[in-house]
Amino acid sequence: MACICPLCGDLHDRPAAAPNTASPAEAETVLTAARAVAEVRTIWKFPIPIQDQFTIEMPRDAEILHVDTQNNSGCLWVRVVPERTTEVRRFILRRTGHSMYEDCSHIGSFILNDGALAFHLFEPQ
Numbered sequence: 001m002a003c004i005c006p007l008c009g010d011l012h013d014r015p016a017a018a019p020n021t022a023s024p025a026e027a028e029t030v031l032t033a034a035r036a037v038a039e040v041r042t043i044w045k046f047p048i049p050i051q052d053q054f055t056i057e058m059p060r061d062a063e064i065l066h067v068d069t070q071n072n073s074g075c076l077w078v079r080v081v082p083e084r085t086t087e088v089r090r091f092i093l094r095r096t097g098h099s100m101y102e103d104c105s106h107i108g109s110f111i112l113n114d115g116a117l118a119f120h121l122f123e124p125q
Contacts, residue, residue: 041079041080043077043080044058044078045075048074048075048076048091048093048110051093052092052093053091054090055091056076056088057089058080059085060086062078062080062089064107064123068108069112074112074119075110076108090124091123092121094120095120100122102122102124104123105123106120107122108121
């Protein structure tokens with residue numbers, strides 16, 4: 001008897017003692033879950049330009065993990081699946097006390113020049 005392999009999606013022979021009783025929909029669900037687990041994730045770092053607005057191209061569905069400084073520059077750490085197609089994400093950077101006119105989610109804040117400059121990173125919703 002053959003069954004669908006959850007890792008590669010191919011049909012493989014299975015011992016008769018363990019028949020495949022899964023429906024096609026159940027088999028597809030298992031296959032989708034196995035592929036999601038098999039996707040290798042990597043953490044990438046992106047520099048944050050000191051600009052009011054900017055974009056970063058990154059793999060689709062990237063998860064923002066952290067904002068901080070490294071070598072006196074703002075940086076954004078993101079967990080990605082490198083093999084995914086890319087998307088362009090827009091960000092807004094503001095200093096403390098500066099106005100905001102868009103509905104945005106706060107991503108994180110960072111300090112430069114020994115505390116003289118505080119920046120706050122947002123992503124429009």
